[in-house]
Amino acid sequence: MTFVHPAVLIGLILGAIPIIVYYLMRFRSLRVPWGADYILERALARWRKKLYWDQIILLALRALVVMALVLAFARPQSRAARSTGTDGAVLRVLLVDGSYSMLAGRSPPTLFDASLEIMRELVSSWERGEMWSLYALDSRPRWVVDRAAVVDADHSRAILDTLKVEETAVSLAAGLKAVLAHGAGQRREIYIVADDQASNWADVDQAIADADEQTRVFWIHPPLADRRNLAVTRLEAGHERVLRGFSFPVYADVRNFSAEAVRDAELSVLVNGAKTGAKRVSLQPGQSVRLALNLRLDTAGPHLITARLSDDVLPFDNALSAGVEVAPAVSLLVLRDAGRTGKFESSAGFLGLAARMLAGGSTKEAEGPLRITDYSDATCALSTLQKHDAVVLDGGRTLTPDLAETLRQYVEQGGGLILAADASADLAAWRGLLGPANLLPAVPARLRNEALAGPVFRQLSRTGFDLPALRDFENDADGDLSQVRFFSWVECDTPAPGAETLARFDDGSTYAWRRRLERGSVLMLAAGLNSHNNNLLVRETVYPFLLHLFAEAASAGQYTRRVARNEPVRYLATGDPPPTGAVFGLDNAEPALASLTPQAQGMFVEYAPGSSRSGPASLLVLRENSSERIWIGVQGERTDSSLTAMAPAYREQLAETLAWTEAGSARELMDALEADGSGAERYGWVLLAVLLFAMGELLMGLRFV
Template identity: 25%
Template sequence: MSFLAPLYAAGILAVSLPILFHLIRRTPRGRVTFSSLMFLTPSPPRVTRRSRLENLWLLFLRGLAICLLALAFARPFFRDANLIPVAQSEGERVVLLVDTSASMRRDDLWDQAVKNTLAEIEQRAANDRVALVAFDSHIRPLITFAEWDELPSGERPHAVRSELENIKPSWRATHLDAALTAAVDLLAGDAVEDAPSATAAKRIVLISDLQQGGRLTGLQAHRWPEDVQVSIATVTPKSTTNAGLQIVAAAADERHTDDANTVRVRIDNAADSSQDRFQLAWVDLQKEQTETRKSDSARMDVYVPAGQSRILSVPPRPDGVKTAALKLFGDDQSFDNVVYHVATQPLALTVWYLGNELGDDPRQPRYFLERALTETPARKVQIVAMDEEAFASAEHDISLAVLTAVPHEPHVAPLKKYLHEGGTLLFALPSAAAVESVSQLTGGSSLTAEEAATDSYAMLGEIQFDHPLFAPFSEARFSDFTTIHFWKHRRIDESGLPGAEVLARFDDGAPAIVESRVGAGTLLLLTSGWHPEDSQLALSSKFAPLMNAILERSARVNHELPSYTVGDTVVCTLDDEGGGEGEIILESPGADRSPIAINGRTTDATDAPGIYHFQRGDRSQAFAVNLPPQESKTAALPVEHLEQLGLIFEQPPTAAQLEKQAQQQRQLKNRELESRQKIWHWLVLAALIVLILETWWAGRTARAVTSPTEPA
């Protein structure tokens, strides 16, 4: 038997009161003031010497009544372990946000997260409503509120466990802001659906390693609702040393420099790392764990203090390997220690030169063209003067056609075809008469031109700097073209080229560079030449950039480097007209092949870091997918930072509070048991009966005492 209010049982002590009253004779009842106590002596209060108790039965009955009342007030009940109390109050609604980002791959973080989640589920009362959501850069609801409601309360932990067993930490970034916002929306949406329970406490339990790399920017614009509290069940790794490795993309203008193939990496060492010495080496993709070279010299020692980052050039990678990975050694956490790198392949570009000369005469245009389009690490240019048969066979390989003389008759047809199929032809008019062949190539109305009459020289006047060809010169320090003197130029009648765009004019108003669409292709008409006889263009600093711009535009060279992070939308850059028919296949590092949409985009195919391949027909394009660099910032995020963003945190219960909760739970259970058994009713009833008995007995004894004296 237990008591709900055991302190009331102390009332049993009141039994002693009647006995005490019985024994104590008379305590002084009042006070008397007296003039002086000088003649008085104090006398002690006396207890009666009568030790014999009269009316023992009355005393017993009164004591029994007091005992019964005291016991009734103490609310006794019998314990019954089978009874599970049903909470009276309304349950909470809780969203469990489980972090599945790449940083959760450290140590046993995922096991901890699963354990925490299950522990959280265990704590839930039967009337709580729970939704389980996994998040990284994507948000995946695993169990919604509706599904939770449908599950029988006994099976809920099993359902959660099986859901958690099905998922593993991904390689994606942590978008904490999106996850928290989505959880708030989930709570708000659920409250709307279920109007009566809108007052229920709302809580988000974030089960995460809470690393600094998590994205939080979205929370700055989000007003956190006041009724949603967040509690964090942080999982912590055993060792905190973590250095991340990322490839630093080379700038676009470095592509033609000699160190274009140098790979630079950034090594971030987390703020709470205990290590600061690491080693870096290339590893073979097929045997990722082993180095390509066994010698120690292949490893590069790196010193990065905790909380800092270093950018360094890595040693040249092994020859003949197209796709390779760099690995960092000496780090406790291995999930972010490998980066994949795809070397940019030098482009092989062919320029079809149609001119009258070979390339060795410094007075002729080809001499300058060859020197402007020299080979760089990014591309290899071949300037050829092919005949029409060779052209026909290699039509698709030609990136640019350059015409500096009146074309021979046999060349006109292939050129025309080339133009119409999308090729670009740069035509530097050698003379006014050569304008005839322009008409032939465009197939339009005849164009007239005349040799411009200049006494001294002409300069470029109006230049369309917003055009892609001239955009690199648009800055003020590069836009001065006045130093280039044109000794000769031809004045063409631009009305003969309808739809043509004049990119530059001479200072006398005559068009200098005209771009005209011919079929699918482009005709660039230069009304002067760049060789010294015509102008100073070839000798100027503008010539090489201009020619390269024309070539790259013509060859559609993509400046984007093929490198992505996990979860990025990848775009197939295998150009549509570049050949290769049929659907685009994406081959993952695990050799899984999946077709992707015809626009060449896919959003969720890259879910692990590695080297991927696009395949279209017989052409293949490799690209590296790496871990999001933010994931390497694994130092713990201070919770204050989240508080600054407006999140309202539930105070983590102290041991005393937990004890108090447990006590309350116990109390609740006891109260319920007691209210069912209601033993106190019977005790009060018994007390009443005893009191009635006592009254009767007292009356009887009083009569017995008085009756003998009545006659007197």
């Protein structure tokens, strides 16, 4: 005998109430001695003996009425139809879907919570000694319980409570294949605990070919009324190192995973948890869209950017985060020849003018976002380069093997190198020295020098920006670059492996290449930065364009603040005193120690395992008397966000093959088990016992009237 609600059995102690009431309320006589005591005592003794047993029976009937009512509420079941011996025993197998689509639900409980409650009631109905197995289908499919005997209901429920939903998609085909091979040839009951998601049920019809007649299948799936689900699939900032006080774009990709159109959903952008902007979006079924929002941060240091959708049926995939570093300025070192002293003979002249204009005048140049250092010495030490965020190699700078080697070391240690190929560039020297040093994103082949104001020139394309931060120029949000004309430029032949195109000319040829190394990068421009031959007009529309290019080059030495799941998290801590420890943390997860490795540039901090799930994360770097928190955004692929149900015809095919019984609640499952002969309710018999005990109590009570 088992009970559907065993916790109610604690109410059996209420059966003591009639006895307690009896002893509290019974009549206590006052004894007064008198002469006929002896005769009266003998008569009363015979009467008390008969009355004593009547009272015992009455109290027992009253206690049984209360206890029978408690048993009725506990809903007893007979398990006589089940064999509990080893010969012919039934093996019960639970297959549990642990993908994050099980977290769907407009309000608690989620599908997983509802399924867990059904499983808890199911295992509570099993008797001690019965055999069961539990297969968890998540990122590490495994047998949690493998042919173990039931100890008691509490132990079985405790095992179920260890199951967690993970950020993964699963294959029920693979899970069913493992489960069907488990205990083949014996009597089995298989309980599939999963939603009706089409993607998870793919190819199940192939996996169930080996199902046998001794296997009884139950499919537990609580109903899901709403399937409209939007998800943020990607979030990136225009640069991971941005300038304080200057706007930069943030791009969020949003997809409608449902089969219905969604209108006016709100996407909010938060900085360090505070809402700073929002956009409305309407999407057709299956449609994806990229939304752009411009942000401006006025505080230097690490920041966390989060894009979050308004709540829908699956909140798990509604947000993604990314980290950015806000710098007060970009420091550029311009390498030029000492003889190039004309106003626009080198990049230093034009960039110095741009720095003054951006700062609001020459007196405020040191406070501006662009800080230029003009360097014309014949030799250049690595330590000189490392004082700056990026280095501009002027097109007319004389290249030597020593300088090429110094530049190589600078880039390998995280520096950003900008190659500005103007009309005086020695392309042969570039190919001969920068090429072997792995510093050429593309091979410069020919120099084009056309007449100033002539009919032959190049213009920047307004639709060819592959660098996300430059895409605002496509709609003139950051300025109209179509006025910039280039009358001298370099044509390149073969791009190096891994080279990226950031911007193009209007004829489709490349204007800006970038090649990333493990740390550091090389940015190569097909035209110079000296404004000679009208290469770049000194106009306010050009300055944002330059700042974006320089910010991208300056971020070369910064480890990414946007990582994938299970990707190592890295950070280079500089400055004194050096870090003494570091801790990696993720929302609602236990913090973990990160490793520290001293390097020439600073302390290398790494958490190699990374995070197994998406969310805002951080590295807390501890120093002797201070600490700093570096924000990291962990982003995973949205592989389990579609809640589209499997096709009705496919579902009918599986139902026919497996002959399963569906249950959306514990009541439905217990009714199905009872109808299947797996158990019989004794609820009616207990109520009949309550009635009989109550009638007996009434009849016994009449004897005292």
